Amino acid sequence: MKFYNRANELAELGKLYEQANEAARMTVITGRRRVGKTMLALEFAKGHRSLYLFVSKKSEPLLCAEYLEEIRKTFEVPVYGEIKHFREVFALLLDLAKKERFTLIIDEFQEFYGINPAVYSEIQHLWDVNKSTCRMNLICIGSVYSLMHRIFEEAKEPLFGRADRILLLRPFSIKNIRTVLRDYKRDDLKTLFDCYALTGGLPKYLEILVASGAFSYDEMLKLMLNEHSPFINEGKNLLVEEFGREYGTYFSILELIASGKTARTEIESILEIHAGAYLARLEQDYGIISRRKPFNARPNARLLKYFINDNFLNFWFRFIFRNRSAVETGNYAYIREVIDRDYATWSGFMLERYFHDLFAESGDYNVIGSYWEKGNQNEIDLVAVNDLKKKLVVAEIKMNKARINMDALKKKGERLLESYQGYEVTWLALGLEDAADYL
Numbered sequence: 001m002k003f004y005n006r007a008n009e010l011a012e013l014g015k016l017y018e019q020a021n022e023a024a025r026m027t028v029i030t031g032r033r034r035v036g037k038t039m040l041a042l043e044f045a046k047g048h049r050s051l052y053l054f055v056s057k058k059s060e061p062l063l064c065a066e067y068l069e070e071i072r073k074t075f076e077v078p079v080y081g082e083i084k085h086f087r088e089v090f091a092l093l094l095d096l097a098k099k100e101r102f103t104l105i106i107d108e109f110q111e112f113y114g115i116n117p118a119v120y121s122e123i124q125h126l127w128d129v130n131k132s133t134c135r136m137n138l139i140c141i142g143s144v145y146s147l148m149h150r151i152f153e154e155a156k157e158p159l160f161g162r163a164d165r166i167l168l169l170r171p172f173s174i175k176n177i178r179t180v181l182r183d184y185k186r187d188d189l190k191t192l193f194d195c196y197a198l199t200g201g202l203p204k205y206l207e208i209l210v211a212s213g214a215f216s217y218d219e220m221l222k223l224m225l226n227e228h229s230p231f232i233n234e235g236k237n238l239l240v241e242e243f244g245r246e247y248g249t250y251f252s253i254l255e256l257i258a259s260g261k262t263a264r265t266e267i268e269s270i271l272e273i274h275a276g277a278y279l280a281r282l283e284q285d286y287g288i289i290s291r292r293k294p295f296n297a298r299p300n301a302r303l304l305k306y307f308i309n310d311n312f313l314n315f316w317f318r319f320i321f322r323n324r325s326a327v328e329t330g331n332y333a334y335i336r337e338v339i340d341r342d343y344a345t346w347s348g349f350m351l352e353r354y355f356h357d358l359f360a361e362s363g364d365y366n367v368i369g370s371y372w373e374k375g376n377q378n379e380i381d382l383v384a385v386n387d388l389k390k391k392l393v394v395a396e397i398k399m400n401k402a403r404i405n406m407d408a409l410k411k412k413g414e415r416l417l418e419s420y421q422g423y424e425v426t427w428l429a430l431g432l433e434d435a436a437d438y439l
Contacts, residue, residue: 296383
């Protein structure tokens, strides 16, 4: 699959590269695995001299030997003696950058924690001493969100404040997914929605689907549900390193949230634990879940629900991890039956998220959310407001929009409208077929 999108990120990297002609610049690219961080950096580096170093899980001396081989391929530089520490490699590269400008990409930068944590202090010292006199454009890439946040954004860490930019790479938007599908002659709304729901716009997952010609719901699930599927163990592969030894508790919480148990009281009742600290870490340290309050709720309102941010992880915990016994016995036909039975309900929730994202991409509203009252009464799927133009949209969303009762919707919105006197209100019944109006 060709390189798509990322125009804003490429432009920002280009600005920093130009600035590196005067003094060194450091950029951090982070985001969840499979979002295209490495591809972005390599695409950017195509047009000029660059060096790519991958931090694999091996000893520091072996890494340095590997790096010296890569350096010799790019630069004519004599190396005397044996180099066993990354600080010596980095010092060598800084000296080269005093003679010419180039981009240095260090991928999986967080892995130095397991190899030699002192590397970060050593980089900090060398960077501070040499930054003003060299022309290195340094790009550090990391996939473990919690570690990259710690390395560059916690005040007590040596590299705090050193990055000139921190780029958080996000999945493709719905319009970006549509661009990919159009290149493969697929432009129907159902295919677009299923790709959005099942991949969440992750470039790597889209690449796997298009390479396999899996565009329909049936083709996607056949690809995902078999013993050789790259998706079966994907959730575990992505998150075990993040969570460490307590991953079992985190996985149980995420399974419950994906299955519709979105209140803390529900989670604690089922698991018989105090979940507050786990939920806080999932939200603040790992960025995997978000808390949501009813639209226009007071800051101290306790009416909140938790949601998994990532569409694919939502699907994985809801259908694959929850049925892990069937996975272990290779009974993928059983999992497919469960998905076929429950997909209409699950995709109804994803359709709500789909329209939330479409409304957000439009740029027409400053606040977008859902509404409900105590006891989950008077639930409204989508509320969007433009406070400058005093416009309010209230919408019910269903796969079968014929089932939407507009009179009932207006009744549910009576209390909500009390806070929006003088606003122009638009009431909408939205089904998948209406997505075309917002693309």
